[in-house]
Amino acid sequence: MKRRTFTFVALALLVWAFSATSVAAYYYYSYSDLYLKTRSPVIRANLGFNYGNGTVQWFNQTEARSGDTLLEVTKQVARANYTDFGYGSLVNSINDMNNTSSEAWIWWIWNQQFGWSQGPVASDKYVLGNNETVYWYYQDISTWPYSTPP
């Protein structure tokens, strides 16, 4: 085999090996995560809403079906308007508080070890787990990084 051909075959194999390994790891991780979250038929989660004007609402121990997404549980307790972009849904307003060019609804999740972390995916792609605490924060998005919830 010519050296040049060998180089390109090796490159292709490298891409294939890395992609296959990382996709396998992704599905293993997703499966494990989903399995943990859907072991019981009903889950209870804590939902907080900070309207950015001093008003904070908490819906503790909100009951939901196992496998429900954050957006579905949010709609149980609040009026949420959203747009589906294919990649995920963008929440435009919660309880008539609309996003603007400088302020928007961003969701955060509480982690005992790390504190508040910004939601890693769109709210309609995140399956809520039992006893998780999630916080919708209407906040300034004109500067980056976004400030963590108070």
Added chain:
Amino acid sequence: MDGLSNQYLRCDLMFSKEKLRTRQIALFSVLVAVSIALQVTKSFPFVEFTSLIVFSTGVVFGSPLGAFLGGLVMFVNGFLSPWGLAGLNIPFQMLGMGITGAVGGLYRMESTGHIGFYAETAVLGAFLTLVYYLITNAGYALQLALFSHVPLLEALVLAQIMGAVFTLLYIVSNTFLFGIGAVPLVNTVQKLLGGGKKWQ
């Protein structure tokens, strides 16, 4: 062209030892405009043409200009992207796309002219897309480590895993795009420049 662009053109001049003609500068400016316009416009999911244009620019104009175009496009994209401000990821995106342009120039030096170009550019498309997403996922991991206090190594692994499907879809689409698009695009740009070496 602004001062910075002229500086890079002179830089390419030093590398190629050729004088850049008005037509070359005009064509490069058009490629810059097209790349930025395509990048900041919403298109089909998991399809992007920036890498192909940046790579082809590297092939035609050389590594410095290819890298410059890649960096510039991602710098502008970082602020004007329809998906929002890229923040700390901007330098990582610039680096990733800059490498794509630079590799285009290196590939030109290595090319000998044969029909295997289509397969080679397809493989390069896949490889460069993988490199780009490895770098940008590392950027995301750094943010995770800085702002969510996740240990850096854990964040690196997590970012690569969480971005795996996204990366794979772009690798597939860019393999296809580079495979069928790079050779005709390079030939077209060469033709517009008034000749030069033509790929088969």
